Amino acid sequence: MTLIDRVEVELVDVPAMHPFRWRDGLPGSEPALQGGVLKITTRDGVVGRASTPRGVIAKDLVERRVRADLIGQNALHREWLWHRMWELDRIEEFPLYFLGLVDIALWDIAGQLAGLPVHSLLGTYRTEIPAYASTVTYSSVDEYLDVADQCLERGFRAIKLHAWGDVRRDALLCRRLREHVGDEVELMYDGSAGFDLPDAIQLGKVLTDLDFRWYEEPMREFNITSHRWLAERVGVPLLVGETSDGAHFNTADFIQAGTATYVRTSSGLKGGITGALRIAHLAESFGLRAEVHGMGLPNQHLCMAIPNTTYYEALVWGNPIITDDAVDKTGTLHAPTGPGLATSECSR
16 A cells, blocks of 8 residues: 555765865865655555755654654655645744655655656656756866866866856956857856845846856845846846745746746755646746756756756866766766666765
8 A cells, every 4th residue: 555654764874075165155065974864665665765964854853743744644645745744844944955855755656656767757858968067166267177178078068157256256267267168168157145236247247248058046045126136137047046945936936026037946945856846837837947956866857857957967076076977978867767766875
């Protein structure tokens, strides 16, 4: 039967990554930590899994708030259980990275029961997609140019910068990178919410002149009006809604305000796979694109099922560069083929 019998979080040790940093003012890579794997087991022994780097937090929330609501429920009633998690969020205010874990594990169960990869259940649109190299923050313009060369040699044909959060310094980097790689390589810029409106406008005008594909998260996403003012003053397309609380509810307001050419969706910050699909369909109805944020198997399945997404995001860190092994030497991600999500690993 598909009734849920057990819900638990297994704590797992996650080794430290190769050290890296984000823009000035933000911490970067973490030391070794205790991650977790949420396991939802049905009465006939099917186990759905969803991983998180915040194992201790996830274990506490499951034991205090979630387990009692799930035991005895039908694991295939994903839509009802997705709404139930939002109902519990009203009391607990779940962290964004926790809100979708149950949904991801339930999709894993559904895929295993069907003997199909999750993207097939969602409705496969493609079986491969190009990836872009999403850099961490490096120390100098020259190092960025060296890393860009390595990315192109690795097969990537698009590069997204995480830079320093200094408008003049970042503008110089963007100019030098465009000169270095030429017009055929697509470039994007991620501000990691480092600017206020005046600086965001100043850099946005530079990115417009350099024909960057998108301008991502230049400011904190609490104020939609400021994003509308930015969109009215620069030509580069804005990519919005990555970290804003409220998933598709909040994304709808970004779209209605005229801020978006691209919106962010993901399994990790948008209420799991079900929430990510809501945002993708919402964006498609307005002729916008929904770009999947971050690596990992759930997002790989989303990339195969969402028509209006452009790339898979592959983080690039270290020098020599390290990146997602799922991306082949031509810079392409291929569709997962195993049933369900086909993993029990803890992603970071």
